[in-house]
Structures are given as C-alpha cells and as structure tokens.
Amino acid sequence: MTRALALHLGVIAALFAAQYLLPSYHQTNIARIMVLAVFAMGYNIAFGYTGLLSLGHALFFAAGLYATGLGIELAGLSAAPALLLGLIAGGAIAAATGVLALRTSGVSFMIVTLMFAQTGYLTILYFGTYTRGDEGIVINRAARAIGSLDLSADTPRYFAALTLFAIALLINLMLTRSRLGRSMIAMRENEQRSRMLGYNPFRVKLIALVISGLYAGAAGAAYGVLFGYVGASFATIQYSILPLLYVLLGGAGTTLGPFLGALIMFYLIDISSGYTTAHLFVVGAALLVLVLFAPKGILGTLRERAVKWLP
Amino acid sequence: MAAIILFARGLTKHYDGIKAVENVDFDLTAGQIHALIGPNGAGKTTFVSLLSGRITPSAGTIQFDGADITRLPAHSRVARGIAYTFQITSIYANLPVFDNVALAIQRKGSKHLKTDTMAALARVGLDKMADQTAGTLAYGHQRLLEIAMGLSMNPKLLILDEPTQGLANSEIEAFKALIRAVTPQTTVLLIEHNMDVVMDLADQITVLNFGEKLATGTPAEIRANKAVQTAYLGG
Ligand SMILES: Nc1ncnc2c1ncn2[C@@H]1O[C@H](COP(=O)(O)OP(=O)(O)O)[C@@H](O)[C@H]1O
Numbered sequence: 001m002t003r004a005l006a007l008h009l010g011v012i013a014a015l016f017a018a019q020y021l022l023p024s025y026h027q028t029n030i031a032r033i034m035v036l037a038v039f040a041m042g043y044n045i046a047f048g049y050t051g052l053l054s055l056g057h058a059l060f061f062a063a064g065l066y067a068t069g070l071g072i073e074l075a076g077l078s079a080a081p082a083l084l085l086g087l088i089a090g091g092a093i094a095a096a097t098g099v100l101a102l103r104t105s106g107v108s109f110m111i112v113t114l115m116f117a118q119t120g121y122l123t124i125l126y127f128g129t130y131t132r133g134d135e136g137i138v139i140n141r142a143a144r145a146i147g148s149l150d151l152s153a154d155t156p157r158y159f160a161a162l163t164l165f166a167i168a169l170l171i172n173l174m175l176t177r178s179r180l181g182r183s184m185i186a187m188r189e190n191e192q193r194s195r196m197l198g199y200n201p202f203r204v205k206l207i208a209l210v211i212s213g214l215y216a217g218a219a220g221a222a223y224g225v226l227f228g229y230v231g232a233s234f235a236t237i238q239y240s241i242l243p244l245l246y247v248l249l250g251g252a253g254t255t256l257g258p259f260l261g262a263l264i265m266f267y268l269i270d271i272s273s274g275y276t277t278a279h280l281f282v283v284g285a286a287l288l289v290l291v292l293f294a295p296k297g298i299l300g301t302l303r304e305r306a307v308k309w310l311p
Numbered sequence: 312m313a314a315i316i317l318f319a320r321g322l323t324k325h326y327d328g329i330k331a332v333e334n335v336d337f338d339l340t341a342g343q344i345h346a347l348i349g350p351n352g353a354g355k356t357t358f359v360s361l362l363s364g365r366i367t368p369s370a371g372t373i374q375f376d377g378a379d380i381t382r383l384p385a386h387s388r389v390a391r392g393i394a395y396t397f398q399i400t401s402i403y404a405n406l407p408v409f410d411n412v413a414l415a416i417q418r419k420g421s422k423h424l425k426t427d428t429m430a431a432l433a434r435v436g437l438d439k440m441a442d443q444t445a446g447t448l449a450y451g452h453q454r455l456l457e458i459a460m461g462l463s464m465n466p467k468l469l470i471l472d473e474p475t476q477g478l479a480n481s482e483i484e485a486f487k488a489l490i491r492a493v494t495p496q497t498t499v500l501l502i503e504h505n506m507d508v509v510m511d512l513a514d515q516i517t518v519l520n521f522g523e524k525l526a527t528g529t530p531a532e533i534r535a536n537k538a539v540q541t542a543y544l545g546g
C-alpha cells in the first residue's frame with residue numbers, strides 16, 4: 001500500500017470514527033460537508049486537473065438534485081433508483097453542455113457555462129407547476145429510505161454520506177494515478193503539446209467534464225435524499241461559485257483539497273454567522289488571505305513546500 | 312526508387328499579405344533523412360507545421376502513406392504516424408520528466424508503461440532525471456526531452472524543427488547517432504541550421520527561400536547548385 005492510499009483510507013477512517021465522537025449538530029454538518037465535498041471533487045476534476053474553469057456546475061448539481069427529487073415525488077420512484085437517475089442526469093447534462101461549451105475555452109468557456117446554468121435555473125422556474133419554483137419541494141420522509149435504512153435519521157444519513165464520499169474519493173485517487181488522469185493534466189499543462197502527441201483535446205476534456213458531472217449529479221442526488229429538500233436556489237450561480245471556492249481554498253488539483261476546503265469554509269461561515277451577519281465578509285477576507293499567502297490553496301502549498309508525494 | 316511516404320502539391324500559406332509558404336511541391340522518400348534548410352523567415356517552420364496539421368494551408372494538398380490528410384486535424388495525423396517536435400521547446404514544464412515521455416508512450420497503448428518510458432528516457436540519457444520537474448532541466452536537456460517525446464511515439468515520420476539548437480557538441484554527436492539509429496524504420500524530416508549536421512545526416516536536402524522551393528537534391532547537388540550558393544550558402 002502506498003503512502004497516498006494509506007492517507008486517504010486514514011481520512012475515511014477518521015470520518016468513520018468522528019460519527020461516534022461528534023454531537024448530533026456537528027454530525028449533520030459533517031454529513032452535509034461530505035456531500036458538498038463530492039460536488040467539489042467533481043469540480044476539481046474539471047478545474048483542478050483538466051484546467052476547465054466552469055461557472056456552471058450548479059447546473060450539474062441541480063440536475064442530480066431534481067432528477068432524484070422529481071423522480072421520487074412525481075414518478076413515485078424509491079430512493080435507490082432515484083439516486084441512480086440523479087447520477088446519470090448529472091453526467092448527461094454535463095455531456096450536453098460540454099459538446100457545445102468545449103468549442104470555446106478560457107473566458108468564453110466561463111461565460112458559456114454560466115449561461116447554460118442560468119438557462120437551467122430559469123427552466124426550473126418556468127416549470128413551476130412541477131418544480132414549485134423558488135419554494136421547492138420537500139421530499140416525503142417515507143421515501144427517503146433504502147430498504148429498511150431510514151436516510152433521514154442522523155446515523156444512517158451520516159453513513160450514507162460517508163459511503164458516497166469514500167467511493168468518490170478513492171475513484172478520484174485512482175483517476176489521478178491513471179493514464180486518463182495523466183492526459184487530463186496534460187490538457188491543463190499544455191494543450192498544444194498534447195494535441196501533437198495525438199490527444200484530441202475536445203475528447204479528453206469532454207470525458208473529464210462528464211466525470212465531473214457524474215460527481216456533481218451524485219452529490220445533488222444524495223443531497224436531496226439525505227436532507228429532503230429540492231429547491232431552485234441550488235441552481236443559482238452561488239452554487240457554481242461554491243465548489244470553486246472550496247477547491248481554491250483546499251488546493252486545486254489535490255485529491256483531499258475539495259474536502260478540506262469545504263470543511264473549513266463551512267465552519268468559517270457557521271462560526272462567523274454566530275457573531276456577525278456579515279459572514280460573506282469573512283469568506284471574502286479568508287479568500288484574500290489565501291490568494292496573498294497560499295495561491296495554490298492549503299494542500300497545494302503543502303505539496304509544493306513539504307509533502308511532494310501528495311496526490 | 313523507394314516509396315514516397317509523403318508528398319505535397321502546391322502547398323501554400325499566406326498570412327495577410329506575407330507569403331510564408333508559396334506553392335511548394337515536395338516529395339519525401341520513405342526511410343530517408345530529408346533536411347529542410349533556408350535562411351531565417353524562409354518558411355521552414357510554417358511548411359512543416361502544414362505537414363503536421365498544426366496550421367491549415369491556404370491552398371494545396373498533402374498525401375501521407377497513401378491517404379489525403381490535408382483536412383485532418385493534427386491529432387489524427389499523429390495517430391497515423393506523424394510526430395512533430397517544436398522549434399520552441401514545448402514540454403510539460405510543471406510535470407516530471409517521466410510524465411512527459413509517458414504521455415507520448417501511453418498514447419500508443421503500451422502495456423508496460425513504466426519500463427517503456429524509462430527505456431525511452433535512457434535512449435537520450437535522461438533516465439537518471441526521470442523524477443525531476445521538466446522545467447528545471449538545463450536547456451539542452453529540455454531539447455533532448457522534446458526529441459525523446461517525438462521518438463517514443465514510434466512514428467513513421469518524425470519532423471524535427473531545429474533540434475540541435477542549444478545542444479553542446481557532444482550532445483550533437485549523440486543526437487546524430489540517435490537519428491541514424493531510427494532510420495530507415497522512421498523517415499526523418501529535419502530543419503537544421505548547423506550545416507555540418509545537415510551534410511552528415513541528410514540523404515536529400517530541400518532549400519526554401521522566401522516561402523518558395525529553391526532546390527531539392529543530394530547534399531552534393533545542393534552544394535554545387537548556383538542558385539543556392541547565391542541565396543543561402545553565401546556564394
Ligand atoms: N502566425 C504568423 N502570423 C504572421 N506571420 C507569420 C506567422 N508565422 C510565420 N509568419 C511569417 O512567415 C514567414 C516564415 O516564417 P517561419 O516559417 O517561421 O520561417 P523559418 O522557420 O524558416 O524561420 C516569416 O516572414 C514570418 O514572419
């Protein structure tokens with residue numbers, strides 16, 4: 001077993017143990033953070049590894065969230081197939097977005113993905129009869145279960161979130177070690193060169209974006225089932241920026257950065273909102289400090305300075 | 312007469328007004344080392360970029376290995392066996408030396424990526440630096456890495472744009488041996504300013520001047536050519 005694998009299994013084990021140590025309030029928080037971290041991991045696969053700066057990932061998260069939520073509430077699916085549907089929806093919407101948006105790059109790509117996500121948000125509002133627009137849908141408690149496991153209860157919810165997180169993290173680690181992962185990084189580092197080595201940039205980036213969308217879709221789907229609410233606010237630009245911030249804070253292009261970023265940002269907001277209503281100011285200040293002193297994020301800086309083997 | 316692996320007819324590239332490459336007919340014999348020479352700005356880089364697909368021609372056609380590749384994107388041409396090394400070193404500066412070459416080798420679907428990559432690095436003497444970040448290599452070593460990336464694709468045609476620029480004399484000798492070793496399995500198209508290297512290696516030489524083909528022939532023929540002497544070799 002390599003050091004890297006040991007580290008990742010250690011993080012998963014620590015989160016497993018945390019369940020028995022944390023009071024209920026923090027348990028719910030960590031469950032939420034793990035799901036959001038999966039979203040951010042997906043974002044990181046596109047942005048951190050492949051160099052695709054998207055401003056539209058809320059669309060993929062919302063695709064998972066709504067496919068699952070509407071699947072349960074309108075189509076009467078049970079949670080397991082609804083979750084699968086959410087996963088697929090995230091990947092499919094990312095594929096459709098990518099086919100068009102990947103004709104552009106850089107700032108144009110940011111704008112096009114932003115427009116796509118905005119269109120998704122407006123679509124949710126437009127079909128208000130089914131989605132109940134801004135108000136959203138509360139998923140009935142009875143449907144939030146897999147078999148006899150009630151996912152709305154603290155402990156099963158925590159383990160469900162941890163299971164998803166662990167799978168997502170280990171796949172992410174495998175990806176970074178794989179040939180595909182290397183070719184994604186090659187796109188980020190030098191697209192021209194990659195093309196002259198025989199890689200089709202469009203193809204590699206599309207694959208990365210679909211994987212990214214599957215992560216976001218899975219996170220959205222899990223979020224709906226675990227926390228029971230599906231609303232249009234999750235499709236707003238704010239939810240496209242959020243994973244970007246997590247990734248920047250934790251370290252773009254590191255496997256554990258998205259989780260670390262989500263964890264810190266979540267508690268930063270949680271704690272500061274207890275003292276001030278200007279908690280967005282705190283977020284801004286944190287980012288400013290980050291950009292000034294550790295532009296590669298916490299783990300990116302750590303890797304550069306000390307722990308070179310960090311994946 | 313051996314087979315023609317690549318030919319171009321009427322190949323032309325204009326940059327608003329500048330005739331970078333003008334109506335060039337060109338034949339490349341399989342298994343040979345073909346040198347492309349000419350003064351700075353003669354259109355050599357532009358010409359090979361048209362062959363590799365890095366840029367699209369204003370007019371003309373290119374055939375490679377029996378198929379018309381004029382409209383193919385660069386990555387498809389690479390898949391058909393054309394490798395290109397850049398005049399301005401274009402490596403993955405932030406990645407380890409190993410990954411630079413592994414990226415070239417894994418594209419060919421190698422089953423033993425690690426051994427094959429180390430072997431390819433050893434060929435240019437960079438195996439000891441496999442873990443080093445490519446951007447921190449000395450300039451000459453970066454050029455060698457660039458060449459290793461081209462070679463490790465096992466191409467049918469290897470295009471090298473001024474590969475010896477910045478190499479020390481000993482490295483140039485090693486480079487010559489390397490190129491001789493890959494022929495005749497690989498055809499080599501070489502842009503080169505160092506006339507010793509050209510006269511030593513080339514089976515055929517084509518001279519470009521102001522985007523046009525001035526002459527083609529064996530090294531002896533080129534040396535004896537009056538037009539070439541006045542335009543390029545300095546009389
Ligand atoms: N992208 C470009 N845009 C405009 N002019 C160019 C471009 N690339 C090359 N040229 C011009 O085309 C001519 C040939 O350039 P180049 O092919 O680089 O010559 P060489 O490699 O023989 O030195 C030069 O006059 C150069 O300025």
Ligand SMILES: [Mg+2]
Nearest residue numbers: 355356357398
């Ligand atoms: Mg040139």
